[in-house]
Amino acid sequence: MALQEIRETVEIPSLTLDGEGFGIVQKKINLKPNQLHNVFQMDIFQDAIPSTDDAPEMLIEWFVSPFPIIYSEMKVSPAYEHRGAMAGADTVLFKALCTNYTATTLFDIEQFPNQQIGAQASFTFYTPTVYITGFVHGTGGATIRNIAFSFYIASLTKKASLITYGLGMIRERSVAQGINLMQQGRTIPPAANVGQVFPMWKYGGMRPERMLKGDGLRNFFLNSASDQSEAMLSTGNIRTFIAGARTMAGFDKAFGVDDTVKGPIPEWIRFGLNRGLVSGPIRAQFPPRKLYDNGNTQMLA
Numbered sequence: 548m549a550l551q552e553i554r555e556t557v558e559i560p561s562l563t564l565d566g567e568g569f570g571i572v573q574k575k576i577n578l579k580p581n582q583l584h585n586v587f588q589m590d591i592f593q594d595a596i597p598s599t600d601d602a603p604e605m606l607i608e609w610f611v612s613p614f615p616i617i618y619s620e621m622k623v624s625p626a627y628e629h630r631g632a633m634a635g636a637d638t639v640l641f642k643a644l645c646t647n648y649t650a651t652t653l654f655d656i657e658q659f660p661n662q663q664i665g666a667q668a669s670f671t672f673y674t675p676t677v678y679i680t681g682f683v684h685g686t687g688g689a690t691i692r693n694i695a696f697s698f699y700i701a702s703l704t705k706k707a708s709l710i711t712y713g714l715g716m717i718r719e720r721s722v723a724q725g726i727n728l729m730q731q732g733r734t735i736p737p738a739a740n741v742g743q744v745f746p747m748w749k750y751g752g753m754r755p756e757r758m759l760k761g762d763g764l765r766n767f768f769l770n771s772a773s774d775q776s777e778a779m780l781s782t783g784n785i786r787t788f789i790a791g792a793r794t795m796a797g798f799d800k801a802f803g804v805d806d807t808v809k810g811p812i813p814e815w816i817r818f819g820l821n822r823g824l825v826s827g828p829i830r831a832q833f834p835p836r837k838l839y840d841n842g843n844t845q846m847l848a
Contacts, residue, residue: 548585548703548704548705549703549704549705550701550702550703550704551578551584551701551702551703551704552699552700552701553576553677553698553699553700553701553702554697554698554699554700555574555576555679555697555698555700556594556695556696556697556698557572557574557679557681557694557695557696557697557698558594558694558695559572559691559693559694559695560692560693561690561691561692562683562690562691562692562694563688563689563690563691564683564684564685564686564687564688564689564690564691565687565688566687566688567628567629567687568627568628568684568685568686568687568688568689569618569627569628569629569682569683569684570682570683570685570691571618571680571681571682571683572680572681572683572694573615573678573679573680573681574678574679575676575677575678576676576677576678576679577675577676578675578676578677579675579704580675580712581675581706581707581709581712582673582675582704582705582706582707582712583671583673583704583705583706583707583711583712583715584671584672584673584702584703584704585670585671585702585703585704585705586640586641586669586670586671586672586700586701586702587669587701587702587703588699588700588701589611589640589641589658589660589698589699589700589701590658590662590698590699591609591641591643591656591658591696591697591698591699592696592697592698592699593645593653593654593656593695593696594695594696594697595693595694595695596650596651596652596653596693597648597691597692597693597694598650598691598692598693599685599689599690599691599692600690603686604626604648604685604686605648605683605684605685605691606623606624606627606644606645606646606648606683606684606685607644607645607654607681607682607683607684607694608623608630608631608642608643608644608645608681608682608684609641609642609643609644609645609679609680609681609696609698610631610632610639610641610642610678610679610680610681610682611639611640611641611642611677611678611679611680611698611700612632612638612639612640612677612678612680612723613638613640613672613673613674613676613677613678613719613723614638614674614676614678614719614720614723615678615680615723616631616632616638616639616678616680616682617632617723617724617725617726618630618631618682618725619631619632619725619726619727619728619729620727620728621727621728621729623682623684624684626684627684628684629682629684630682631680631682634659635659636722637719637722638719638722638723640670640672640677641658641659641660641700642658642659643656643657643658643659644656644657644658672715672719673707673711673712673715673716673719674715674716674719674720677700679698681694681696
């Protein structure tokens with residue numbers, strides 16, 4: 548692998564925000580094609596303190612990515628619209644948030660990955676470009692002056708096969724598509740939390756001695772050869788037991804109904820169900836399979 552170090556600066560003398568207080572700064576860096584880039588260290592440095600007469604508050608999102616970052620309709624804060632991609636998104640190699648702006652001090656910068664994690668190999672990509680994108684948030688119509696930041700990118704590069712390179716670029720382009728609104732994860736009402744996650748002791752826990760009873764067909768089936776005789780229950784009972792075996796119970800009903808016949812065992816646990824036992828209507832017997840001399844199956848009408 549070859550070491551590749553990139554030092555880039557972004558300097559904007561003047562940027563006027565739109566009516567919602569949003570502006571975009573971007574720079575494109577071309578890389579050598581047909582390469583696998585393994586980024587192992589990135590850093591950001593603020594070279595100057597921005598100034599403005601119109602925006603007492605300001606926030607900047609910085610991104611380093613193989614493709615341009617598309618802004619969304621989600622908020623950075625209650626006051627700022629159009630948040631960029633999440634730091635954990637596959638398309639983002641590096642993200643920094645510049646907050647707590649004042650006219651006399653540097654920003655407080657939070658970055659991902661941080662310096663401790665960023666000191667080892669982390670992200671790989673194939674696309675032969677790197678974009679440095681800044682989303683500037685402030686007061687609507689304000690003019691921001693003297694934006695100056697420096698970026699450092701260190702990566703190990705090696706030649707990739709054409710197939711791997713092409714597939715990698717297709718995937719990265721697909722992942723980079725913009726998402727206006729996103730909801731990842733789910734919300735759980737506190738009253739419904741028990742039973743959906745650990746601990747599971749609420750609904751039984753370890754009770755191996757009561758899990759199964761081996762004294763009847765209702766609890767498990769013994770494996771047998773296709774031509775071996777076996778004592779069977781009635782057709783109706785077989786259908787009832789197999790239908791119960793193939794019906795899942797709710798998470799809080801895992802031990803079934805506690806009655807004198809079956810006991811508190813899971814309705815859905817059945818082992819070794821013989822081939823051909825079904826809970827639906829009895830199907831017609833399949834004709835025997837006959838083969839030609841060359842091994843092909845004879846088709847019978």
